[in-house]
Amino acid sequence: MSPRIAVVGSNMVDLITYVTRMPGRGETIEAPRFEMGAGGKGANQGVAAARLGSDVLMVGKVGDDVFGQNTIANFRDAGIDARHVGVVPGASSGVAPIFVEPSGENSILIIKGANAHLRPADVDAATDDLLGCDLILLQLEVPLETVYYAIAFAARHGKQVLLNPAPATPDLDLAKLRDVTFLAPNRSELSLLTGLPTETAMAVETAARRLLDAGIATVIVTLGSDGLLLVTQAGIRHIPAVPVQPVDTTGAGDAFIGSFAHFYVRSHDVADALHWAVRYAAVSVTRRGTQKSYVDAAAFREFCSAIAGGMPPA
Numbered sequence: 001m002s003p004r005i006a007v008v009g010s011n012m013v014d015l016i017t018y019v020t021r022m023p024g025r026g027e028t029i030e031a032p033r034f035e036m037g038a039g040g041k042g043a044n045q046g047v048a049a050a051r052l053g054s055d056v057l058m059v060g061k062v063g064d065d066v067f068g069q070n071t072i073a074n075f076r077d078a079g080i081d082a083r084h085v086g087v088v089p090g091a092s093s094g095v096a097p098i099f100v101e102p103s104g105e106n107s108i109l110i111i112k113g114a115n116a117h118l119r120p121a122d123v124d125a126a127t128d129d130l131l132g133c134d135l136i137l138l139q140l141e142v143p144l145e146t147v148y149y150a151i152a153f154a155a156r157h158g159k160q161v162l163l164n165p166a167p168a169t170p171d172l173d174l175a176k177l178r179d180v181t182f183l184a185p186n187r188s189e190l191s192l193l194t195g196l197p198t199e200t201a202m203a204v205e206t207a208a209r210r211l212l213d214a215g216i217a218t219v220i221v222t223l224g225s226d227g228l229l230l231v232t233q234a235g236i237r238h239i240p241a242v243p244v245q246p247v248d249t250t251g252a253g254d255a256f257i258g259s260f261a262h263f264y265v266r267s268h269d270v271a272d273a274l275h276w277a278v279r280y281a282a283v284s285v286t287r288r289g290t291q292k293s294y295v296d297a298a299a300f301r302e303f304c305s306a307i308a309g310g311m312p313p314a
């Protein structure tokens with residue numbers, strides 16, 4: 001049987017405005033371009049893995065509006081099993097107004113909508129399907145009680161879990177995360193999780209080790225153009241980023257997580273999966289949009305053939 005990835009998480013409709021600069025308070029300015037597309041950290045990670053050829057199960061909630069119908073259709077188009085994506089009567093779907101500056105950097109607002117209704121009972125309702133999965137991906141755009149429940153569920157059933165603690169929240173209880181297999185924060189999420197500074201390489205290492213001390217097996221700290229740090233009891237390894245000219249960084253972190261999951265469930269080689277994931281994230285920042293920027297396996301191979309680092313496994 002081919003490996004299967006589950007996402008217990010969010011979906012949003014991304015309303016992306018490309019700006020020449022951000023407006024000041026009380027100021028109206030014109031922006032040259034707008035695009036609407038499928039987003040949400042959970043959905044993005046699932047779609048990235050599915051584009052590469054993974055079998056993906058999604059557990060989530062949409063509103064009873066046209067965005068919700070489009071989101072479910074989008075999952076089906078991506079080949080994702082959406083039987084456990086429920087419609088919440090009377091709720092709007094999640095939406096994310098996003099502003100992308102000429103540098104490719106973004107600012108994002110999220111309105112959770114139906115995502116706020118994903119409950120522990122929804123995890124239980126998907127038990128049989130979740131038990132058939134090799135890795136469960138979690139993020140923080142659904143209620144924390146559901147995230148904690150999914151971690152405990154996975155531990156109880158011997159399933160591996162990756163938590164991407166994004167968007168950063170000060171409310172996260174580190175004690176409830178010790179059973180995650182992989183914790184993948186960025187620099188600011190790491191700082192918020194540990195209460196430690198993370199401005200320098202040394203500070204990042206110290207903070208990441210604090211997570212190991214809290215019982216987490218593997219910490220993957222993403223550092224944008226500085227690459228990432230893989231931190232385990234066995235030591236620390238730096239994996240450099242692939243330099244590209246950024247067009248739109250929206251969803252690059254999700255491209256990284258989804259592609260890591262895809263390669264990891266096949267090889268169970270963490271460093272190798274990270275090697276491919278930094279490359280997959282790099283392609284995504286050279287393209288506009290969120291899920292729109294996620295390439296399939298053939299296009300990814302083409303990208304890899306043009307840079308150093310070898311060819312990804314088929």
Ligand code: RIB
Pocket residue numbers: 012013014038039040041044095096108110141250251252253254290
């Ligand atoms: O990580 C990028 C995502 O964050 C966007 O797709 C947006 O929907 C928000 O969830």
